[in-house]
Amino acid sequence: DTGVSQNPRHKITKRGQNVTFRCDPISEHNRLYWYRQTLGQGPEFLTYFQNEAQLEKSRLLSDRFSAERPKGSFSTLEIQRTEQGDSAMYLCASSLAGRRPFRRTDTQYFGPGTRLTVL
Amino acid sequence: AQSVTQLGSHVSVSEGALVLLRCNYSSSVPPYLFWYVQYPNQGLQLLLKYTTGATLVKGINGFEAEFKKSETSFHLTKPSAHMSDAAEYFCAVSLNFGNEKLTFGTGTRLTIIP
Numbered sequence: 001d002t003g004v005s006q007n008p009r010h011k012i013t014k015r016g017q018n019v020t021f022r023c024d025p026i027s028e029h030n031r032l033y034w035y036r037q038t039l040g041q042g043p044e045f046l047t048y049f050q051n052e053a054q055l056e057k058s059r060l061l062s063d064r065f066s067a068e069r070p071k072g073s074f075s076t077l078e079i080q081r082t083e084q085g086d087s088a089m090y091l092c093a094s095s096l097a098g099r100r101p102f103r104r105t106d107t108q109y110f111g112p113g114t115r116l117t118v119l
Numbered sequence: 120a121q122s123v124t125q126l127g128s129h130v131s132v133s134e135g136a137l138v139l140l141r142c143n144y145s146s147s148v149p150p151y152l153f154w155y156v157q158y159p160n161q162g163l164q165l166l167l168k169y170t171t172g173a174t175l176v177k178g179i180n181g182f183e184a185e186f187k188k189s190e191t192s193f194h195l196t197k198p199s200a201h202m203s204d205a206a207e208y209f210c211a212v213s214l215n216f217g218n219e220k221l222t223f224g225t226g227t228r229l230t231i232i233p
Contacts, residue, residue: 004162033220042123042209042223043163056220091162095219108221110155110162 004111012117020078021114025094037089082118089113121146125224133232138197142210152193153211205231
């Protein structure tokens with residue numbers, strides 16, 4: 001039984017470069033979430049998908065950020081023209097949502113995260 | 120909108136002593152409440168959750184938490200601390216409908232003194 005996986009685990013980049021992270025959720029999970037965690041803070045919600053549809057984006061997600069989940073399985077998070085303020089841990093989580101409105105989602109299971117350092 | 124306040128960014132307890140980590144929440148509707156633990160350079164692992172029903176919730180590794188609606192609290196306890204409990208602990212809240220995104224507190228770093 002594999003959990004949520006994220007690649008790469010660490011990424012160091014120079015300011016202005018583009019980076020892309022990948023998240024592979026638990027196989028039967030239809031919901032996928034992205035969170036960002038900066039030093040000394042709790043994770044903050046960025047966006048989430050139900051299958052391949054991106055249903056909500058936080059105001060934290062500027063135009064430089066884009067997320068996709070093309071086939072409803074893995075997801076990618078791309079940051080264009082990185083800034084030093086983008087340095088953070090990017091966490092992915094997945095869950096199984098039942099049919100609404102009778103069932104809410106199951107627990108969110110988190111991956112190990114991708115730590116981004118922008119120099 | 121919902122929010123979470125964790126009192127005490129750092130807590131130190133002696134090995135074998137009671138662990139008490141405090142969490143208060145604000146929510147306009149009945150919340151779902153969670154405690155997650157994070158070890159260094161790792162993701163978050165669920166300790167326990169409250170959705171409905173019994174207000175005293177038992178989790179993994181001997182932890183438990185009690186939902187107190189009148190106090191808007193969900194404090195985490197463990198009767199006897201172990202060295203392996205040293206980690207960062209996050210309380211989180213979500214609404215019981217919608218996308219169920221989690222809103223986290225700022226975390227409490229637990230140190231165990233030998």
